[in-house]
Amino acid sequence: MPTPPNESDAPESETTGLPGLRTWRSVYVLVVAVFVVWVGLLVALARIFS
Amino acid sequence: MNALDYVVLLGTLLGIAVYGVWRTRGPRDLKTYLKGDGNTRWIVIGLSVMATQASAITFLSTPGQGYEGGLGFLQNYFGAPFALIIIAAVFLPIYRRLNVYTAYEFLGRRFDSKTRLLGAALFLVQRGLGAGITIYAPAIVLSTVMGWRLDATIIFSGSIVIVYTVAGGCQAVNVTQKYQLAVIFAGMITAFVVLVERLPAGLTLTDALTLAGGFKKLEGVDFSLDIHRRYTFWSGLLGGMFLALSYFGTDQSQVQRYLSGASLRECRLGLMFNAVCKIPMQFFILMLGVMVFVFYQFQQPPIYFNRAALEHGGSGRLRSLEAEFAKDHAQERQQLLAWLNAKHAGNRNAEAAARAAALAAHERGEGVRAQAKAALLAGNSRTTTNEADYVFITFILDDLPHGIIGLLVAAFFAAAMSSKAAELNALGSTTTIDFYRHLVARAATDAHYVAASRCFTILWGLVAIGFALFANLAENLIQAVNILGSIFYGVVLGLFLVAFFLRRIGGAAVFWAALAAQLLVFVLYFSLSISYLWYNLIGCAACMLFSAAIQAAIGPAAGHEEAAPPP
Numbered sequence: 001m002p003t004p005p006n007e008s009d010a011p012e013s014e015t016t017g018l019p020g021l022r023t024w025r026s027v028y029v030l031v032v033a034v035f036v037v038w039v040g041l042l043v044a045l046a047r048i049f050s
Numbered sequence: 051m052n053a054l055d056y057v058v059l060l061g062t063l064l065g066i067a068v069y070g071v072w073r074t075r076g077p078r079d080l081k082t083y084l085k086g087d088g089n090t091r092w093i094v095i096g097l098s099v100m101a102t103q104a105s106a107i108t109f110l111s112t113p114g115q116g117y118e119g120g121l122g123f124l125q126n127y128f129g130a131p132f133a134l135i136i137i138a139a140v141f142l143p144i145y146r147r148l149n150v151y152t153a154y155e156f157l158g159r160r161f162d163s164k165t166r167l168l169g170a171a172l173f174l175v176q177r178g179l180g181a182g183i184t185i186y187a188p189a190i191v192l193s194t195v196m197g198w199r200l201d202a203t204i205i206f207s208g209s210i211v212i213v214y215t216v217a218g219g220c221q222a223v224n225v226t227q228k229y230q231l232a233v234i235f236a237g238m239i240t241a242f243v244v245l246v247e248r249l250p251a252g253l254t255l256t257d258a259l260t261l262a263g264g265f266k267k268l269e270g271v272d273f274s275l276d277i278h279r280r281y282t283f284w285s286g287l288l289g290g291m292f293l294a295l296s297y298f299g300t301d302q303s304q305v306q307r308y309l310s311g312a313s314l315r316e317c318r319l320g321l322m323f324n325a326v327c328k329i330p331m332q333f334f335i336l337m338l339g340v341m342v343f344v345f346y347q348f349q350q351p352p353i354y355f356n357r358a359a360l361e362h363g364g365s366g367r368l369r370s371l372e373a374e375f376a377k378d379h380a381q382e383r384q385q386l387l388a389w390l391n392a393k394h395a396g397n398r399n400a401e402a403a404a405r406a407a408a409l410a411a412h413e414r415g416e417g418v419r420a421q422a423k424a425a426l427l428a429g430n431s432r433t434t435t436n437e438a439d440y441v442f443i444t445f446i447l448d449d450l451p452h453g454i455i456g457l458l459v460a461a462f463f464a465a466a467m468s469s470k471a472a473e474l475n476a477l478g479s480t481t482t483i484d485f486y487r488h489l490v491a492r493a494a495t496d497a498h499y500v501a502a503s504r505c506f507t508i509l510w511g512l513v514a515i516g517f518a519l520f521a522n523l524a525e526n527l528i529q530a531v532n533i534l535g536s537i538f539y540g541v542v543l544g545l546f547l548v549a550f551f552l553r554r555i556g557g558a559a560v561f562w563a564a565l566a567a568q569l570l571v572f573v574l575y576f577s578l579s580i581s582y583l584w585y586n587l588i589g590c591a592a593c594m595l596f597s598a599a600i601q602a603a604i605g606p607a608a609g610h611e612e613a614a615p616p617p
Contacts, residue, residue: 028135031325042270049263
């Protein structure tokens with residue numbers, strides 16, 4: 001017995017409201033970039049203090 | 051712990067619980083009770099998702115992981131950002147569009163009633179047992195160290211959670227998690243600051259990192275392709291993504307957190323907050339453990355961190371090992387200081403020699419500790435060999451000032467309660483929506499369903515407390531429940547992946563495929579000796595492949611839509 005579909009999301013599904021990141025695709029790319037930076041920093045930390 | 055610690059502990063825990071009840075007082079309809087008031091912002095969703103995943107054992111045990119194995123454990127979380135992106139892009143818009151209360155409602159809409167019930171039942175079995183472990187695991191550690199009664203610890207923390215979760219539903223969980231997480235991080239950051247201050251005079255943070263690096267505690271990324279290594283970049287990225295996809299995307303305790311968002315944007319941002327913050331958060335907790343390791347190179351640690359086991363298993367042999375360990379530790383400390391002095395003086399040869407001598411002394415000390423552990427285990431069959439869980443709590447009780455001890459213990463309880471509240475909320479919701487409303491009372495009033503949901507939440511809370519009390523009888527129960535979770539998780543994820551990505555497969559095919567996949571996992575579990583983590587992948591892959599094969603055998607699926615709701 002499901003509830004009725006939610007229509008309120010449709011118009012806003014493509015807007016992020018974030019400055020400089022207009023599409024969700026750009027947000028996802030940023031998240032991946034942050035991950036890559038973290039991996040790079042971890043590798044650097046191990047090398048500097050090895 | 052003294053009176054000040056107890057005031058901080060009880061004041062924090064009861065204060066948050068009372069605030070949660072007060073903030074969510076008044077009558078609530080079903081939607082508000084199960085999904086909040088519809089105005090939840092992204093930061094609350096993000097913190098709530100984070101608090102649900104981070105249970106007390108995360109904060110008790112993870113520093114111990116850092117102490118023993120360094121930063122390598124961090125790789126377990128490398129798949130999480132990618133899984134959260136997939137959930138935000140694919141899972142979430144569908145959940146929102148269908149306006150479901152539970153993830154399993156979606157299975158009913160996509161396939162049929164029996165598939166929905168199968169998914170919900172698998173969740174209830176695994177999460178029902180998991181809720182017991184969520185309070186049992188920290189209670190066993192804290193009661194052992196503090197000398198509290200285990201049953202009283204379990205009943206105390208479990209009862210508080212039941213009260214505010216039943217009273218305020220989803221919104222109470224979200225509201226309290228925000229403050230519980232604040233307490234957790236206040237405690238962890240304070241512990242870190244005090245820890246760095248307690249390092250020997252003249253030892254800078256750079257020196258501490260140099261020592262940690264020398265003991266290979268800072269190796270957070272291992273690109274090895276060796277499948278026998280427990281933590282590598284690749285196993286973390288692929289295996290971790292699978293686990294995170296299953297947990298964040300199909301486990302109602304998480305789905306309910308982000309379905310409470312005011313809009314799709316708020317939900318997505320809440321998930322992206324976790325995608326960005328999860329790795330730094332775990333890094334910080336592991337680094338805390340690494341710093342505890344450095345601290346204990348200058349201050350002699352107990353030969354075995356579980357002091358209760360040490361007291362019960364004390365013997366002449368153990369005392370002679372303790373004397374031997376003290377001698378090795380003193381030599382190591384001397385060599386560490388020589389290492390740092392040589393480094394500061396720029397004398398590379400002396401630095402290398404002192405470093406080698408320090409590492410050798412450390413190895414000797416670890417050898418003595420291993421002998422002590424074996425002696426304890428031989429003398430007492432109930433002595434746990436996993437002492438990593440006791441490292442951080444030992445440091446807290448021995449080396450932090452009063453007041454901060456209370457704050458840290460409050461942080462562990464807050465973490466246990468935040469996870470358990472989300473689990474109980476999800477168990478109550480799933481029982482009400484997917485079973486009670488779907489099978490028993492299809493056209494009752496909102497008030498009736500809210501009352502039913504409250505009753506089911508209490509019931510699951512009592513089941514969890516009962517299970518945690520019973521868990522005292524079994525030594526390796528935590529591992530047993532982890533195995534149980536892995537046995538079911540793969541098939542549940544398979545159901546959802548078929549629903550999202552294999553559009554031509556219908557309810558009959560996926561239902562029988564899921565049952566066959568589950569049977570296969572059971573058979574493999576009892577006939578193979580592989581790591582239980584692999585069953586996540588096997589169950590999921592088998593469910594998807596069997597679905598495609600059965601659908602091909604029985605011909606094209608007919609369209610399906612569950613009955614429309616009453617007005």
